[in-house]
Amino acid sequence: DADVTQTPRNRITKTGKRIMLECSQTKGHDRMYWYRQDPGLGLRLIYYSFDVKDINKGEISDGYSVSRQAQAKFSLSLESAIPNQTALYFCATSDQGFANTGELFFGEGSRLTVL
Amino acid sequence: QKEVEQNSGPLSVPEGAIASLNCTYSDRVSQSFFWYRQYSGKSPELIMSIYSNGDKEDGRFTAQLNKASQYVSLLIRDSQPSDSATYLCAVNFAGGGNKLTFGTGTQLKVEL
Numbered sequence: 001d002a003d004v005t006q007t008p009r010n011r012i013t014k015t016g017k018r019i020m021l022e023c024s025q026t027k028g029h030d031r032m033y034w035y036r037q038d039p040g041l042g043l044r045l046i047y048y049s050f051d052v053k054d055i056n057k058g059e060i061s062d063g064y065s066v067s068r069q070a071q072a073k074f075s076l077s078l079e080s081a082i083p084n085q086t087a088l089y090f091c092a093t094s095d096q097g098f099a100n101t102g103e104l105f106f107g108e109g110s111r112l113t114v115l
Numbered sequence: 116q117k118e119v120e121q122n123s124g125p126l127s128v129p130e131g132a133i134a135s136l137n138c139t140y141s142d143r144v145s146q147s148f149f150w151y152r153q154y155s156g157k158s159p160e161l162i163m164s165i166y167s168n169g170d171k172e173d174g175r176f177t178a179q180l181n182k183a184s185q186y187v188s189l190l191i192r193d194s195q196p197s198d199s200a201t202y203l204c205a206v207n208f209a210g211g212g213n214k215l216t217f218g219t220g221t222q223l224k225v226e227l
Contacts, residue, residue, distance in 0.1 A: 090159075107158065
């Protein structure tokens with residue numbers, strides 16, 4: 001079983017719909033992240049959380065919100081989806097040693113299509 | 116705005132050759148630099164990290180860092196078809212909140 005699990009893996013929705021992408025991890029890491037990946041634009045950080053009570057905006061947070069329900073769970077919501085939010089979304093985790101290792105552990109990705 | 120730039124490629128090299136992947140970044144004081152590999156349809160995985168000027172070798176991979184020129188590179192010796200992937204350069208910018216900023220990635224194709 002994957003250590004970082006994302007659901008759903010694929011989703012097609014319509015403009016204006018509310019969508020939630022969920023991420024859960026069994027690695028025991030405190031830090032969790034949401035990235036989106038677009039062709040030609042690479043990975044861009046949406047939101048990140050260093051513990052349950054800590055939520056931080058990344059470089060492209062507009063149109064998104066997050067919830068850190070527990071140490072192991074970090075959800076990303078699109079309140080009113082629009083077509084330019086069509087992308088591959090990755091959840092990632094890191095441990096306390098991240099400052100030294102730079103290692104992120106990624107989920108398998110959630111492909112979202114907004115029509 | 117802190118930026119990481121890579122040539123998107125594709126970079127094509129014959130099997131057995133050396134592949135050279137390059138990355139520049141915008142902040143002279145940054146301390147830590149990373150290379151991630153992403154196979155098509157998969158998630159990224161960390162393959163190399165480098166913190167000091169000079170070379171760092173790990174098997175067939177060598178990371179090179181030149182902070183004065185704000186330049187980091189990844190050399191892959193004896194390239195294999197299994198090295199075909201997108202390589203993402205990432206920087207933990209000083210004062211950036213201890214998070215990674217990624218480049219757009221360079222697609223590498225190793226041809227038989």
